Amino acid sequence: MNNKWLEKNTFHYSEFMDLNLLVEKKRDRKIKISLCLPTLNEEKTIAKEIIIIKSELMTRYPLLDEIVVIDSGSTDNTKKIVRAYDIEFYDADDILPNLEKFKGKGENLWKALYITKGDIIVYLDADIKNIHHRFVYALVGPLLLYDNVKYCKAFYDRPIAIGKGRMRPTGGGRVTELVIRPLFSLFFPELTQIIQPLSGEYAGCRELLESIPFPIGYGVETSMILDIYGEWGLDAIAQVDLEKRVHRNQDTKALGKMSFAILKTFLNRIEKLGILDIKKDTFNEMIQYYLVKDEYHPDTYKIDGLERPPIIEIPEYRKKFNIK
Amino acid sequence: MENYLEKLPSFVDEIKSIKETIITNIVLIGQIPSPTFKEKRRAQFFMERLAECQIDECTTDGYRNPIGIIRGTSGAKPPIFVVTHLDTFFTQDTDHNYVVKEDSITGPGITDNSVGLGVLISLPEIFQKLNLRFESDIVLAGVIQSIGKGNLRGIRHLLKTWSTPIRGAVCIEGAELGRINYYSDGMIRSEVECNIPTVNGWEPKFKPNAILVLNEVINRILRLRLPQRPRARVIFGKIKGGFSHGIIAYDAKLGFEIQSDSDKMVKEIYSDIKDIIAGVSHEYEVELKLKTISSLYASKLRYNHPLVKSAGEVMKELDLKPVSEPCESELSIFLFRKIPAVTLGITKGENYHQQDNRMEIEPMFKGIAQIIGVIMAIDSGVCDEQ
Structure with a gap:
C-alpha cells in the first residue's frame, strides 16, 4: 500500500483561511451550503457553536446559507437556547412524520438532508468546547477548491477536559485505534490513511449523501466512509487537520456500546460486499457487567443496527427536491 | 455630535442587533490564554480582527501593544484613546473554554478582561452600525503587561512614546457596570x-x-x-x-x-x-x-471636571447609577500625564477572579452605549478647554 492519498488529500485548516476566496468560489459555483448540528442535551456548548459560526460565516463572510439544529429529544435548555439565537430548531420526530421514528445521531443526520437546502452539507457535533469557525470553513474548503473532493473529514489532536479547568494534552480516539483501525487494516488497508475515521465533523456534497444509507446510531461515520469509498473511490474523500478539539470524555462502558454499533455496521457492510460470509445472524444486545455488593449484574443495551435507506429513495424527498 | 445624549437610549437596541458579533469577539479573544508577559497570541488576534474590519491603520507600537486607528474627519483635533488591558491573572494551562448560555458567559477572566477586549475590537463594527464618524482619530489600544508584575508597562510605554497631544481617554474594564473611576490612589x-x-x-x-x-x-x-x-x-x-x-x-x-x-x-x-x-x-x-x-503616583480629575460631569450625564441618560472609587490601572497613567480620562465598566458579573467567573449579556449593551456616549462627549470638546 502506498501513502499517495495521504499526501495528496490531507490538508491543514490554515490552507483555507482565505475566506474571501471560499465565498467567491461558492458564488462562482452558484451553490448553497448548510450546517447541521445534531443535538441531545447540549446546553453547555450549543450557544457558543451557533454564535461563533453564525457571526463569522454568515454575517462576516457569507459562506453558510443556513444553520439547522436537529434534536433527539433534549430535556435540558438546548431548545430554548437555540431559539434565543434565532436558529431553526427541529425535533427529529417532527421531520418526515409519516415514517417510523428512531432515535440516534445517524437519524438526525439523515433527516437533515430533507430539511436543509444546501448543495454542501456540513455536520458538526454539538459538544465541541473549543469551537472555532475553522471547524466549518476548513471542511468546506477542499470541496470548493478541488473538483475531485466530494466528502471531507476532520482530524485533530484531541485534548480531553478532565474537570477543574485542567486539560489532558492527548487522548480520545480509543475506539478508532482499538476497533476501526484494526478492521480497516484487515479488510481495507487503504482506508487506514484516514487519521480519524470516527470524527463527528465532516462535510459532503448532497449528490453523495442522498445516495447512501444512514445507520440510525453510532455506525453512521463508518458506513459513510465505506459506502463513499465503495461507490466513488478514495480520491473523492479528503481529510483536514483542525488541530485541537476539546470534548467531553466518555467512559469505557460508553465506548464499548459505541464499538458494538460500529462493529455491527462494519460486519453488515463487508458481508454485503461479499468479503466475509457470516453463517449465523449476529445478536443485537451489548452485554456489560457491573459489580454491586460482590455480585455481578449484567447490563444489556439493545442496538438493532437499523439503517435508513438512501434518502433519495424516499418519495417526500424526491418531491421536495423535484427529482423525477 | 450635538445632542448625543438623546441618541443613547436608541443605541442600545442597535448595538444589541449585532450581539452575535460582539459575543463572538469576546469569546474568541478571551479563550486565548494571556498571562502577563505572554500576551503575544492575544495581541495577534486583536490585530487580525481590526484588520478584518479594514480600519484605517493597524499596527503595534515599539513595545508590541496592538493599536488600531480610525481616522477622524477633522485632521486637526488630537486623538481620543480607548484602552483596555490584554493580560489576565490566569496561567497558560488553565482551561479557557467559555460556556455561553442565552443570558451569560462563564469562564476564567471573562470580566477581567475578555469582555473589555471583545467590546474594544467590536467598536469599529459598532460605529459602522450606528453610522458614527468622529472629528478626532479614535485610537483603539490593547495594552500588554498591565497587571501585577507587569506594572502597567504597556500603557506607560504607549503614552510616553506617543508624539502628539491626546484629547481624552476612556479605559474599559469588564465589570462592574456603573463604575466611573476618575482618580487613582x-x-x-x-x-x-x-x-x-x-x-x-x-x-x-x-x-x-x-x-x-x-x-x-x-x-x-x-x-x-x-x-x-x-x-x-x-x-x-x-x-x-x-x-x-x-x-x-x-x-x-x-x-x-x-x-x-x-x-x-x-x-x-x-x-x-x-x-x-x-x-x-x-x-x-x-x-x-x-x-x-x-x-x-496619586492622580485625579476634579469631580466637576467636564469629562466626569459628561460621563455622569451619559450614565443618567441610560438609567445607570454612577459609583466612584479609586482605580489603580491604565487610568493612573493617563491622569499622571494630565490627559483627562475615566474608567468605565461594561456589565454585571459574579465570581470575580475565579475559574467560573460569569458575566451577564443583557446589561452589556447599555455598557457599550455608555462608552460610545463618553467618546462622543470627548469628541464634542468636553476635554478641550482645560
Missing part, C-alpha cells in the same frame, strides 16, 4: 520573601518557621496606626509558603499593597514597613527580602 505594591537556609544532614528541631516569621511581619504592620486623613490602607493580597503539613516551612512569600491619596503617606508607610521587616529579620535571625514590584 498613590500605590506601592511589594513582596516580602522569607527563606530559611537548609543545612546538610540532620535539621535542627526548632529552626525558624518562614510562615511564622511572615505572620509576625503581618502582625506588626497591622499595629501601624494609619491616618484617616490622608486616607491610607495596607492590603494583604497574596500569601504562599511551606512544603507539607508536618514540615517547618523553609520559605514563604507575602504580597501587599500600600494605597493612599497622598504619595507622601504611601512613602511614609513604606518606610515604616521597611523598618518592621529589618527588625523582624534581626530578631528572628532570618533573611527577609523586600521587593517593590510596582508603584503609582
